[in-house]
Amino acid sequence: MALLSLSEIGKRFGATVALAGASFTLEAGEVHALVGANGAGKSTLSRVVSGHIQPDSGTISLDGRLVRFAGAREAIRAGIAMVTQETSLAPDLSVLENIMLPRLGMPGRLDWRAMRRDAERLIARLGAEAGVAVGARVRDLAIGQRQIVEILKALALNSRLIIFDEPTAPLSPHETKLLFGIIRTLAAGGHGLVFVSHRLEEIFALSNRVTVLREGRVVAGAVPTRELTQGELIRLMVGRELTDIYARAGKTARPPHGAPVLSVRHLFAPPRVRDVSFTVHAGEILGLAGLVGAGRSETLETIFGLRPARGGRIELDGKPFPAASPRQAIRAGLGLIPEDRRTQGTVPDFSVRENLLLAHLGAHHGFGLAYRRRDSAVRRLLALLGLPEQRLLDANLLTFSGGMQQKVILARWLVLSPRLLLLDEPTRGVDIATRSSIYALLRHVAAEGVASVVVSSDFEEVIGLADRIVVLSDGVDVTSIPSDMIDIEKLGMFAAPRSSAERTHTILERLAERYGGRAFWISIEGGRVFCFDRVGTAPAADPGFAGGSFPEIAGTRIPEALARRAAGFVTEAGSGLTTLLIPIPSESGHDFGLIGLTLAQPPTHLDAEALAKSVTHELEPEAEREAA
Amino acid sequence: MSETAGASGPAAVRRGLGSRLLHLLATQLELRMLLVIIVVMAVLSLISPYFLTPKNLLNVMDQSVIAGMVALGQTLVILIGGIDLSVGSLIGVSAVALGLVFPKFGVPLGVVACLATGTALGLVNGVIISAGKVAPFVVTLGMMSVGRSMAYVLSGASSIGNIPDSLGNLTEDSLFGIPIDFMCLIVAYAIAWYFLTFAKGGRTLYAIGSNVEAARIAGLSINLWSIAAYVIAGLMSAVAAVFLTSKVLSIDPIGGAGAELNSIAAVVIGGASLFGGRGSIIGTLGGVFIMVFISNGLNLLNVSPYWQGTAIGSIIIAAVLIERLLSGGRSGA
Numbered sequence: 001m002a003l004l005s006l007s008e009i010g011k012r013f014g015a016t017v018a019l020a021g022a023s024f025t026l027e028a029g030e031v032h033a034l035v036g037a038n039g040a041g042k043s044t045l046s047r048v049v050s051g052h053i054q055p056d057s058g059t060i061s062l063d064g065r066l067v068r069f070a071g072a073r074e075a076i077r078a079g080i081a082m083v084t085q086e087t088s089l090a091p092d093l094s095v096l097e098n099i100m101l102p103r104l105g106m107p108g109r110l111d112w113r114a115m116r117r118d119a120e121r122l123i124a125r126l127g128a129e130a131g132v133a134v135g136a137r138v139r140d141l142a143i144g145q146r147q148i149v150e151i152l153k154a155l156a157l158n159s160r161l162i163i164f165d166e167p168t169a170p171l172s173p174h175e176t177k178l179l180f181g182i183i184r185t186l187a188a189g190g191h192g193l194v195f196v197s198h199r200l201e202e203i204f205a206l207s208n209r210v211t212v213l214r215e216g217r218v219v220a221g222a223v224p225t226r227e228l229t230q231g232e233l234i235r236l237m238v239g240r241e242l243t244d245i246y247a248r249a250g251k252t253a254r255p256p257h258g259a260p261v262l263s264v265r266h267l268f269a270p271p272r273v274r275d276v277s278f279t280v281h282a283g284e285i286l287g288l289a290g291l292v293g294a295g296r297s298e299t300l301e302t303i304f305g306l307r308p309a310r311g312g313r314i315e316l317d318g319k320p321f322p323a324a325s326p327r328q329a330i331r332a333g334l335g336l337i338p339e340d341r342r343t344q345g346t347v348p349d350f351s352v353r354e355n356l357l358l359a360h361l362g363a364h365h366g367f368g369l370a371y372r373r374r375d376s377a378v379r380r381l382l383a384l385l386g387l388p389e390q391r392l393l394d395a396n397l398l399t400f401s402g403g404m405q406q407k408v409i410l411a412r413w414l415v416l417s418p419r420l421l422l423l424d425e426p427t428r429g430v431d432i433a434t435r436s437s438i439y440a441l442l443r444h445v446a447a448e449g450v451a452s453v454v455v456s457s458d459f460e461e462v463i464g465l466a467d468r469i470v471v472l473s474d475g476v477d478v479t480s481i482p483s484d485m486i487d488i489e490k491l492g493m494f495a496a497p498r499s500s501a502e503r504t505h506t507i508l509e510r511l512a513e514r515y516g517g518r519a520f521w522i523s524i525e526g527g528r529v530f531c532f533d534r535v536g537t538a539p540a541a542d543p544g545f546a547g548g549s550f551p552e553i554a555g556t557r558i559p560e561a562l563a564r565r566a567a568g569f570v571t572e573a574g575s576g577l578t579t580l581l582i583p584i585p586s587e588s589g590h591d592f593g594l595i596g597l598t599l600a601q602p603p604t605h606l607d608a609e610a611l612a613k614s615v616t617h618e619l620e621p622e623a624e625r626e627a628a
Numbered sequence: 629m630s631e632t633a634g635a636s637g638p639a640a641v642r643r644g645l646g647s648r649l650l651h652l653l654a655t656q657l658e659l660r661m662l663l664v665i666i667v668v669m670a671v672l673s674l675i676s677p678y679f680l681t682p683k684n685l686l687n688v689m690d691q692s693v694i695a696g697m698v699a700l701g702q703t704l705v706i707l708i709g710g711i712d713l714s715v716g717s718l719i720g721v722s723a724v725a726l727g728l729v730f731p732k733f734g735v736p737l738g739v740v741a742c743l744a745t746g747t748a749l750g751l752v753n754g755v756i757i758s759a760g761k762v763a764p765f766v767v768t769l770g771m772m773s774v775g776r777s778m779a780y781v782l783s784g785a786s787s788i789g790n791i792p793d794s795l796g797n798l799t800e801d802s803l804f805g806i807p808i809d810f811m812c813l814i815v816a817y818a819i820a821w822y823f824l825t826f827a828k829g830g831r832t833l834y835a836i837g838s839n840v841e842a843a844r845i846a847g848l849s850i851n852l853w854s855i856a857a858y859v860i861a862g863l864m865s866a867v868a869a870v871f872l873t874s875k876v877l878s879i880d881p882i883g884g885a886g887a888e889l890n891s892i893a894a895v896v897i898g899g900a901s902l903f904g905g906r907g908s909i910i911g912t913l914g915g916v917f918i919m920v921f922i923s924n925g926l927n928l929l930n931v932s933p934y935w936q937g938t939a940i941g942s943i944i945i946a947a948v949l950i951e952r953l954l955s956g957g958r959s960g961a
Contacts, residue, residue, distance in 0.1 A: 306845070330847040338845055345845075349838040349905040358835065362847025367827055395655075412846070 750862015837904025
């Protein structure tokens with residue numbers, strides 16, 4: 001018997017039909033992905049399950065019994081929890097109070113000690129690296145951490161059925177992996193899990209079955225995930241196949257870039273931005289990759305004059321450009337598409353037209369509005385964005401889908417013909433069809449000579465969209481690399497925050513110190529070596545690359561060792577440099593790279609095998625657990 | 629809506645017209661206000677034959693001037709999501725400034741001193757709220773106390789009389805049968821309407837109240853216009869002080885007491901959200917008229933003044949409740 005079964009659910013909001021007879025079943029112990037483009041009805045359907053919305057028609061049964069939830073609280077009592085897209089936490093309460101908040105709505109006395117114990121147990125389940133202290137105020141947490149608290153809140157209810165509505169959007173790949181582990185554990189323990197996501201790779205990695213919605217109808221119900229391919233899933237969602245959503249003309253046929261537009265040197269804006277340097281050229285799309293908390297958004301905000309810089313230089317066209325306010329930045333030709341559309345982007349009480357012309361108003365000198373002056377530009381943009389002109393007069397932008405809202409906010413800047421666009425997570429919460437048209441639009445403006453800096457947590461997106469990628473880790477730029485030379489795994493290794501790469505770093509330091517050479521963490525692919533970290537000072541043992549560099553193997557000082565990747569020490573014919581490479585163990589078969597040690601001379605009393613074994617042991621996840 | 633309009637036949641057309649009217653009423657706050665005012669006037673004129681007499685209407689216009697001037701400033705402040713509790717005290721202290729200056733320097737300089745006092749104290753409000761990032765409720769609550777206290781200190785806690793005719797005439801004279809002060813009110817509202825609809829500053833006020841972060845990122849001058857709202861509220865309090873003095877021909881340090889609550893009530897009845905971003909100056913004017921009519925009506929009906937507070941308070945709550953239901957729960961006031 002199904003844990004949950006929805007039958008022929010219908011729901012209207014005014015004139016819009018959100019659900020037209022949608023059915024859905026969830027078995028205990030499965031992860032069921034709910035997929036669809038924006039506006040397909042997946043959010044409405046999950047809110048029907050969670051009791052937030054009452055359907056107009058259709059039936060819901062839980063454990064085979066018909067139920068009807070008058071509100072979210074009843075659903076919670078029935079064991080249904082929801083982790084929502086936008087966090088619904090109380091910012092002034094502690095993490096503990098937030099996690100246990102639903103208990104406040106239940107009858108009976110509160111046992112604070114038990115609550116604390118339970119909360120800590122839950123956090124331990126998420127992993128020590130989730131790093132949330134139960135006593136911390138939610139206001140002080142980063143957005144990624146808030147999301148974790150949101151997940152803890154659902155777990156705290158011991159719910160049998162948890163709906164995850166895009167929980168991973170703000171999470172780092174590492175946190176995502178943690179969460180996936182937890183979701184799998186919950187499924188194995190007999191929970192039923194609904195997983196709503198836009199990210200196809202997550203759906204394939206996590207779910208057992210998929211239900212696809214389009215325009216309020218189920219177009220594919222409870223299909224086993226392994227019977228689908230990405231292409232088929234996309235076709236089901238949007239009704240057509242998007243083969244290359246990044247609208248790339250071909251990686252080799254990239255147009256040459258113009259002069260440098262923005263140059264950032266040693267930017268220092270504590271606490272997040274510690275030492276960031278990069279340059280972006282006219283017509284170039286620069287990706288700013290990294291994890292949540294790496295200082296990407298803060299870098300953009302500092303350039304745009306929203307945060308003060310405490311050190312470093314920002315140059316626009318080679319001239320010093322310290323923007324003291326967004327107004328100055330805008331008048332110099334910059335535009336910022338902020339991370340959070342709802343709190344930083346849309347003006348809910350303004351019509352679509354006024355929302356579109358908001359930055360024009362900011363840039364405009366004079367008493368009046370001068371909206372008319374932009375009429376032709378607005379018309380041209382609407383055509384470019386595929387927005388019907390009469391929708392301009394709509395009184396409320398919030399009735400638009402997330403993707404449409406984002407297009408309007410993009411248009412808000414494009415109407416000013418900017419020279420440099422700063423985009424912070426431009427496709428968050430945007431369906432795949434709209435994403436593809438946003439990418440095409442960004443390419444189009446780049447071709448017209450506009451420089452763009454795109455921040456994205458979606459590594460696939462950064463690699464697909466950007467021409468070049470600058471990786472930030474803990475507020476420092478660690479590398480700048482053409483996007484066609486890197487893949488998701490190596491990007492993840494560059495982006496690893498110092499805190500989680502610390503163990504590797506400690507091992508490298510010990511190796512370098514004990515054996516008097518240089519130790520490094522690298523990955524080798526396509527005739528290149530990607531160096532994520534390097535320690536040691538012995539000049540004679542220089543392998544020919546440094547942290548953040550990615551030279552061709554032939555260009556290093558240890559080409560033979562890198563090419564052979566043999567189990568023992570390899571001595572270079574000319575220089576006598578001797579190198580040992582030890583692969584980092586991985587359960588899942590992912591490439592985590594190699595640990596290397598280069599010595600100036602071949603060692604006399606050193607057992608390569610024993611050394612490799614001890615390093616491997618130190619690197620093993622078991623060792624981590626024991627140490628903790 | 630479009631479905632019925634698209635249908636054929638005379639019945640469908642009539643229904644289309646009716647539903648269009650309903651739609652207009654549901655979406656146009658100003659129309660609803662007008663409808664309510666007409667209903668209130670009709671009811672009052674049925675109950676009291678005296679209500680529609682020119683004398684009473686002139687009296688009503690008179691009363692609406694002072695309330696209306698204050699409510700205008702309050703509207704701008706509430707639009708940015710703020711609140712100004714000091715407007716009543718600012719009326720008191722700027723009236724006292726007028727009373728101290730005119731005996732020595734004449735009425736024109738007295739009026740200048742009055743307006744300067746209100747503006748300056750409004751500026752203090754605005755700067756502390758905007759630059760000091762202190763909650764408007766706290767700052768203007770403090771200013772409410774300071775202003776009233778200054779009014780007592782400066783006046784020596786006694787009223788100032790002997791107001792010259794040139795000042796008194798302001799509320800006596802009329803043009804084409806319409807009192808000059810009422811014309812001033814209408815002109816002030818017309819300017820405010822134009823400003824809020826067609827000027828960058830006006831739209832900035834709405835944007836600040838609706839989503840200040842989005843407005844900041846779009847390069848709008850947040851601090852400048854936030855301060856300006858409080859400055860205008862102070863100035864309008866001083867304008868009200870001039871008309872009040874002209875009307876009662878005496879300056880009392882307690883003058884303007886209660887104006888803060890009445891002005892907030894008028895703005896809220898006028899459909900504005902106390903969270904900012906939503907509201908209209910025409911709505912506020914409607915709110916002012918509704919408040920004044922009802923108070924006038926209750927007087928005509930010889931309702932005890934002690935009961936009038938209950939009546940007006942209930943009407944405020946009812947008005948906002950109805951507004952909330954009509955706008956589908958969107959209005960959060």
